[in-house]
Amino acid sequence: MNTSATEVRPARSDDRDRILAVHLDAFGDAEGPVIVSLLEEMLDDSTAEPVHSFVAESANEIVAHVLFTSVTIHANSQTDDRVSAQILAPLAVTGERQGRGIGTQLVEAALQRLAETGVQLVFVLGYPKYYTRFGFLPAGVRGFQAPYPISEPNADAWMVLELAANAVESFEGTVQCCEALSDQKYWVE
Ligand SMILES: CC(C)(COP(=O)(O)OP(=O)(O)OC[C@H]1O[C@@H](n2cnc3c(N)ncnc32)[C@H](O)[C@@H]1OP(=O)(O)O)[C@@H](O)C(=O)NCCC(=O)NCCS
Numbered sequence: 001m002n003t004s005a006t007e008v009r010p011a012r013s014d015d016r017d018r019i020l021a022v023h024l025d026a027f028g029d030a031e032g033p034v035i036v037s038l039l040e041e042m043l044d045d046s047t048a049e050p051v052h053s054f055v056a057e058s059a060n061e062i063v064a065h066v067l068f069t070s071v072t073i074h075a076n077s078q079t080d081d082r083v084s085a086q087i088l089a090p091l092a093v094t095g096e097r098q099g100r101g102i103g104t105q106l107v108e109a110a111l112q113r114l115a116e117t118g119v120q121l122v123f124v125l126g127y128p129k130y131y132t133r134f135g136f137l138p139a140g141v142r143g144f145q146a147p148y149p150i151s152e153p154n155a156d157a158w159m160v161l162e163l164a165a166n167a168v169e170s171f172e173g174t175v176q177c178c179e180a181l182s183d184q185k186y187w188v189e
Contacts, residue, residue, distance in 0.1 A: 026092035075173030143172030
């Protein structure tokens with residue numbers, strides 16, 4: 001199987017069970033059930049709207065999935081309503097397909113579509129080595145606080161990407177996620 005046969009498309013409602021299976025497989029026995037439960041909550045969370053959900057499909061099989069949910073940015077106790085921002089979480093590539101560029105292909109295509117819909121900023125809490133390939137940069141030093149403080153040794157895991165010119169320097173504040181993702185247990189890095 002090569003990645004040229006893999007296509008990225010928006011997820012449909014009837015993909016849901018297959019998407020959950022991808023995350024269960026990718027994250028393994030320990031973390032998988034926690035991520036699946038979180039993902040189900042996020043998919044049913046009205047505070048996550050607008051949601052952007054994409055799958056990578058190969059020969060009619062869903063091999064990867066990424067979800068983006070809405071976040072707001074708060075500065076001086078007020079929501080900044082000028083900014084359109086999202087957070088990337090979770091992302092998974094099914095176990096046997098990992099390490100073949102599918103995650104990269106999926107995220108690149110998804111970010112392109114987000115940019116086209118007018119999203120200005122995307123946040124992620126994840127592996128710096130992985131996400132810097134898409135242009136993500138440490139967010140804390142650029143004035144964006146995570147919903148919960150990220151411990152100093154892992155501060156670079158909290159990242160931001162601008163999809164619109166000058167968006168990073170135009171805004172700052174504390175990022176607030178949808179209700180499902182606002183549980184502190186998801187912010188230990
Ligand atoms: C992390 C993940 C999404 C990457 O997707 P992928 O299709 O396997 O990755 P790609 O083939 O696009 O890219 C491979 C690169 O990712 C890196 N990578 C894979 N897993 C990584 C990890 N846990 N930490 C850091 N880098 C990682 C590889 O080192 C490789 O780097 P290189 O290009 O410099 O050699 C996928 O491996 C996965 O689903 N893992 C389990 C679930 C998970 O951890 N998801 C959370 C993502 S924050």
